[in-house]
Amino acid sequence: xASNSRPPSDWQxxxxxMELLFAELGLCLNVYQRIELQLKALLPxxxxxxxxxxxxxxxxxxxxxxxxxxxxxGGLMKRLHEKTTAERLDEFxxxxxxxxxxxxxxxxxxxxxxxxxxxxxxxYSAARDFLVARRLHALPMHxxxxxxxxxxxxxxxxxxxxxx
Numbered sequence: 687x688a689s690n691s692r693p694p695s696d697w698q699x700x701x702x703x704m705e706l707l708f709a710e711l712g713l714c715l716n717v718y719q720r721i722e723l724q725l726k727a728l729l730p731x732x733x734x735x736x737x738x739x740x741x742x743x744x745x746x747x748x749x750x751x752x753x754x755x756x757x758x759x760g761g762l763m764k765r766l767h768e769k770t771t772a773e774r775l776d777e778f779x780x781x782x783x784x785x786x787x788x789x790x791x792x793x794x795x796x797x798x799x800x801x802x803x804x805x806x807x808x809x810y811s812a813a814r815d816f817l818v819a820r821r822l823h824a825l826p827m828h829x830x831x832x833x834x835x836x837x838x839x840x841x842x843x844x845x846x847x848x849x850x
Contacts, residue, residue, distance in 0.1 A: 699810050705805075710794070710814055714821040716804040717788045717828050718759065724831035725762040726752035731838055760786045785827060788820040 699707070730749040733740055752762065763782040772778055795800065799816065801809035 697806050699804050703810060707810070707814055707817075710817040710821070711792070714792050714817045714824075717821050717824045718792065721785075721824060721828050721831060722759050722762060724835050725759075725766060726755070726757075727835050728831060728838060729762065729765055729769070732766070733769045734769050759789050782827070785824055788823055792817065792820050795808070 715759060729752050731740060763786055767775075767779060767782060791799075794814075799813070801812040801816065804810045804813060
């Protein structure tokens with residue numbers, strides 16, 4: 687009985703390769719989770735360019751509105767987009783939509799990818815490349831938000847208004 691399928695590979699990732707893969711997965715998850723936390727910290731202080739207002743409750747800034755929420759990256763990025771004015775807003779939207787898609791691929795669909803069984807060296811490399819590409823795509827947003835949150839924190843501790 688002839689079969690068109692290839693015989694199973696004897697290749698297996700070494701324990702060190704698995705450590706590196708899971709370290710990359712952890713780095714990737716950390717970057718995306720930090721972006722979510724940075725947005726939750728920053729969004730209440732951003733001024734809406736259309737209304738000139740921040741998120742207010744009874745006239746007071748409700749800075750915990752997002753910290754206490756279960757809102758994830760997609761909703762947070764939509765809110766950031768609403769408060770963003772830029773010449774290339776369409777490029778920003780394209781970037782953040784891809785950012786959200788990549789986050790969801792890592793968080794919810796990593797094990798569904800064709801390489802997830804790691805049965806060959808090529809699939810192992812594809813898994814690492816997948817994670818690295820998604821982390822590198824997120825780093826510009828992460829780094830920009832890091833700077834913005836640090837500035838906000840400094841402004842708040844020095845008594846400035848804090849609105850960005």
